[in-house]
Amino acid sequence: MTTRLATSAGPHATRILGLGHYRPANVITNHDLIARGVETDDEWIKTRVGIAERHWADPDETVVDMAEQAGSKALAASGVSTADVDLVLVATCTMPTPVPAAAPNLAARLGIDAPGAFDVNSGCSGFVYALNAASAAVLTGQARNVLVVAAERFSGWLDMTDRSTCIILADGAGAAVVGPSDASGLGPAVWGSDGAQFDSVAIDEDSHFFRQEGQTVYRWATGQMAPVALAAIERAGLQPADIAAFVPHQANLRIIEALARRIELPNAVVARDIVTSGNTSAATIPLALSRMVESGEIASGAPVLLLGFGSGLAYAGQVVLAP
Structure with a gap:
């Protein structure tokens, strides 16, 4: 006899219901980097990478701190209650240690009770990967709404003697709430x-x-x-x-x-x-x-x-x- 497992079904389509973002208060200009001893100049940075300034977190400001700021704004913009969020995903590659993941901590801080929660580490493409994991969870009936947050804190991983990297990287977070929709708002990846x-x-x-x-x-x-x-x-x-x-x-x-x-x-x-x-x-x-x-x-x-x-x-x- 072949055993058949029950499956769940969700809505016909999904879309982004709300967005939020956060940038730390510390603005680091190109001239600030030069003052810190980086061997470069403003014109070289703007010509090579196009950056005039970037934001770095405070020493005690964490990946989860920034994720919380962006996530709370996305929830507010979406109009979705925390009681209706069943899954929290965090795209990041800059947690200070591999364990624990950011997502369960973030969920608790936002007052989301016992959701599924995990991190996605795919570097710079991580948000799009996480967005599609969220959409799949809603479409298959595994979640009603999903909070997706991408948060990075690169200021703690920089070699200030390497001008090819320290001039580029920065800290910040962006978030989206993914939920059901009558018509598709997320195309195929x-x-x-x-x-x-x-x-x-x-x-x-x-x-x-x-x-x-x-x-x-x-x-x-x-x-x-x-x-x-x-x-x-x-x-x-x-x-x-x-x-x-x-x-x-x-x-x-x-x-x-x-x-x-x-x-x-x-x-x-x-x-x-x-x-x-x-x-x-x-x-x-x-x-x-x-x-x-x-x-x-x-x-x-x-x-x-x-x-x-x-x-x-x-x-x-x-x-x-x-x-």
């Missing part, structure tokens, strides 16, 4: 990885400092990610001209500009949050998206192309509708 180059972005085992092979990552991102973005648009049933906004991982302004040219989105506003927020890895996409929606740059219901890429080397592209 296009994801993958180039594991042959897995160590191009890493935390050094000996020094525990962040390091990356900048030119390798630049060539890979500018050469390989445009087709991923176009495939995500196609799988969503849209054309490039339909896209109202492009929110790629905020790795480097030169990468962002190169991708925007290659993808050719004639009607899209392009996120350039890197200029004032720096590179916050998994948090860059939701942080930039939340700020653009809040400022009115992206209208409610507008189709937005998300494109995460980075450590692993893993990537994920997806079209979503702005809440």
Whole structure:
């Protein structure tokens, strides 16, 4: 006899119901880095990576602290009660230790009672991966609503003598609430990885400092990610001209500009949050998206192309509708 297990079913579709973001109060300008002894100058930083300033957490401000700030704002924006959240996901690669995960602590702080809770570590593409895990949980009836938060604290992993990395990385968090919808607000994800180059972005085992092979990552991102973005648009049933906004991982302004040219989105506003927020890895996409929606740059219901890429080397592209 074949044993059959019962399955659960959820709603027909899902969408992002609300967004939130948080940037620490400490603004670190390029001139501040120079004053700290970094051998660089303002023009070099702006020319190479496009950053004017970034935000660093206070010494006692943690990944979970920042996640709490962004998560509470997303919940408020969504109108979803904490009693109706069944799953909490945190995308991060900068927790100080592998155990415990951030998600259970975050859930308790926000007053979400006994949800499923786990972390997603896929570096800079982590938010898009977590967003799809959230959508799948709702669609299969495993959760009614899911809180997805990406939070990173890179200021604790920086080698201040390495100007190729310490000028780029920053701290912050972005969040989204994913829930049921009558019509699809989350298009199919296009994801993958180039594991042959897995160590191009890493935390050094000996020094525990962040390091990356900048030119390798630049060539890979500018050469390989445009087709991923176009495939995500196609799988969503849209054309490039339909896209109202492009929110790629905020790795480097030169990468962002190169991708925007290659993808050719004639009607899209392009996120350039890197200029004032720096590179916050998994948090860059939701942080930039939340700020653009809040400022009115992206209208409610507008189709937005998300494109995460980075450590692993893993990537994920997806079209979503702005809440």
